Amino acid sequence: MSTEGLPMTVPAEGLPARVRIHEVGARDGLQNEKTAVPTAVKAEFIRRLAGAGLTTIEATSFVHPNWVPQLADAEELFPQVVGLDAALPVLVPNQRGLDRALALGAEYVAVFASxxxxxxxxxxxxxxxxxxxxxxxxxxxxxxxxxxxxGYVSMCFGDPWEGPVPLAQVARVCGALRDMGCDELSLGDTIGVATPGQVRALLALLNERGVPTDAIGVHFHDTYGQALANTLAALQHGVTTVDASAGGLGGCPYAKSATGNLATEDLVWMLHGLGIETGVDLGRLTATSVWMAEQLGRPSPSRTVRALSHKDQ
Structure with missing residues (x-):
């Protein structure tokens, strides 16, 4: 990869000094693939993501294989990556999923609410x-x-069946998850319909309801091209945890209108341009997504991956 093509750094006032990227490419990014991704490829993907400096990498899901067959190899995959220098959260849908995760030494789990x-x-x-x-x-x-x-909360801003979602309804679910003991909430724009005003309003309401900003992460999809704008709105509010998927992989198998997640490279380009630390090596991350795109047999949808990899051709 070229060492050129880094953004000019021009800091802006009122933004965090550092952002933790919660990388979801290996779980959310691969769960919707039509063809099976070999376990060895998944493990190498996670290792390369850690090598690029990502410190939180969602590894897999301990869900029943009938529901998400692409992640049926969780027991085989997790032991191959558990020693990495990164937190490796896993999704657990129920008590059985938690049992399976704990048996393998998982130290960070997630539940997925709506x-x-x-x-x-x-x-x-x-x-x-x-x-x-x-x-x-x-x-x-x-x-x-x-x-x-x-605690993931999906459909925070819009639902394909119900339309716009009342903010108070989202806040009620978030409050219930916090009352259970969730350390952190991830607010999901599952079908990518949110705009910055909605993001600010929901974050303000959650603060009013007793959910501190440092317990909130954001998870935007780019269906209408709003993911980075919405992320910036969240950063301006003080959010310091942002979910993203290497190469822009992923969607949601139960929401057909959901397109890919916010691409990690696109996020890093913006954050580094704003002078916000991430600990991520953009060149290594881009090379990882180019490699993963080759394994999947199609180009990466990330604009930054396409731009940086094109420079090397």
């Missing part, structure tokens, strides 16, 4: 209240075991 009834039924096959009731003992036991817990 802000809407329709998506809870589509994704979890339960009502919203039923899904929260399932998560409560999972979170409680994880905390008893000394494990860090993240």
């Amino acid at each position: 802000a809407t009834e329709s998506f809870a039924k589509a994704n979890l096959n339960r009502t919203l209240e039923e899904s929260l009731a399932v998560f409560e003992p999972v979170v409680r036991r994880a905390k008893d075991e000394g494990v860090r817990v993240r």
Whole structure:
């Protein structure tokens, strides 16, 4: 990779000095692939992401293989990466998933809730209240075991069946997850319809309801090209945890209108241009996404990956 093509650094006032990128490419990015990705490729992907400086890499999901067949190799994959110098959160849908994760030494788990009834039924096959009731003992036991817990909240800004989601409804679900014991919440714009004003309004409401900004992460999809604008709005509010997927991989198998996640390279380009530290080597990260795109047999959708890799041709 070329060492050129780095953004000019011009800091802006009112932004965090450092952002922790919660890399989701190996889990959220690969769960929707049509063809099987070999376990060895997944493990190498995670190792390369860690080598690029990412310190939080979501490794896999301990969900039943019938629901997400692409992640059916969790027991085989996790031991291959567990020694890396990075936190390796894993998704656990229920007590059985938590059992499987704990048996392999997982120290960081996540549960996946919905802000809407329709998506809870589509994704979890339960009502919203039923899904929260399932998560409560999972979170409680994880905390008893000394494990860090993240609570994903999907459809925070819009739902393909219900349309715009009332902010108070999102705040209620977030409050329930915090009351259970979740250390951190990730606010998901699952179908990519949010705009910066919505982001600011939801963050302000969550603060009013007692959720501190340092317990909030954001997870934007780029369906309407708003992911970076929404991220900047969150940074201006003080958020310092941003979810992103190397190469812009991923979507959601239960929300067909969901396009790829915010590309990690696009995020890093913006953050480094603003003088915000990430610890990420953009050249190594781009090379990793180019390599992964070759394994998948298609170009990376990340604009930054395409721009930087084109310079080397």
